[in-house]
Amino acid sequence: xxxxxxxxxxxxxxxxxxxxxxxxxxxxxxxxxxxxxxxxxxxxxxxxxxxxxxxxxxxxxxxxxxxxxxxxxxxxxxxxxxxxxxxxxxxxxxxxxxxxxxxxxxxxxx
Amino acid sequence: xxxxxxxxxxxxxxxxxxxxxxxxxxxxxxxxxxxxxxxxxxxxxxxxxxxxxxxxxxxxxxxxxxxxxxxxxxxxxxxxxxxxxxxxxxxxxxxxxxxxxxxxxxxxxxxxx
Numbered sequence: 001x002x003x004x005x006x007x008x009x010x011x012x013x014x015x016x017x018x019x020x021x022x023x024x025x026x027x028x029x030x031x032x033x034x035x036x037x038x039x040x041x042x043x044x045x046x047x048x049x050x051x052x053x054x055x056x057x058x059x060x061x062x063x064x065x066x067x068x069x070x071x072x073x074x075x076x077x078x079x080x081x082x083x084x085x086x087x088x089x090x091x092x093x094x095x096x097x098x099x100x101x102x103x104x105x106x107x108x109x110x
Numbered sequence: 111x112x113x114x115x116x117x118x119x120x121x122x123x124x125x126x127x128x129x130x131x132x133x134x135x136x137x138x139x140x141x142x143x144x145x146x147x148x149x150x151x152x153x154x155x156x157x158x159x160x161x162x163x164x165x166x167x168x169x170x171x172x173x174x175x176x177x178x179x180x181x182x183x184x185x186x187x188x189x190x191x192x193x194x195x196x197x198x199x200x201x202x203x204x205x206x207x208x209x210x211x212x213x214x215x216x217x218x219x220x221x222x223x
Contacts, residue, residue: 041216042200042214042215042216042217044214045211088152088153096160097155097168097169098155100153100154102150102152103152
């Protein structure tokens with residue numbers, strides 16, 4: 001059975017800290033891995049990683065895909081209170097087949 | 111550009127009642143999706159429409175039906191609501207199918223008593 005596991009489940013840090021969120025997967029037909037940020041409502045897209053694009057960076061956020069270890073990390077440097085959210089990892093495991101992890105809840109304290 | 115819109119935002123139903131959740135997107139996307147999000151379960155795909163005129167089952171389709179009314183609109187119907195369908199429902203769209211970024215609507219919080 002295809003599955004995606006995220007860790008930790010929750011995390012509390014102080015502003016300015018660096019955090020690393022983990023996502024590991026077991027799927028039979030990997031196509032891509034996606035990271036989303038979910039604040040109060042809809043998930044918003046952060047990154048898509050594929051075999052041809054295993055590292056992405058946008059400002060203080062960066063993500064790496066390790067296809068050998070079947071995992072990905074999402075790094076956030078110099079965290080701010082606005083980074084507080086649930087971070088979702090999803091793997092596209094076939095055409096129109098998305099497996100989501102349960103998310104990591106990040107809280108950044110001022 | 112409103113993106114993806116959903117109505118209603120909140121709904122309370124009694125067991126056995128029916129209702130339709132509406133979704134519309136103004137990005138001229140071809141593909142649309144319905145997900146449910148439950149605590150500890152992550153997002154799960156209920157149905158999707160790869161393009162106008164087609165619909166297919168996702169991971170958890172039982173108890174639901176969908177209609178792709180036109181390119182913009184994709185509705186989700188609960189014919190006889192059950193407490194197990196209490197959830198937050200998200201609609202999403204993408205430009206060219208499953209390899210493209212999905213854009214999500216704000217969600218509908220549904221409670222079935």
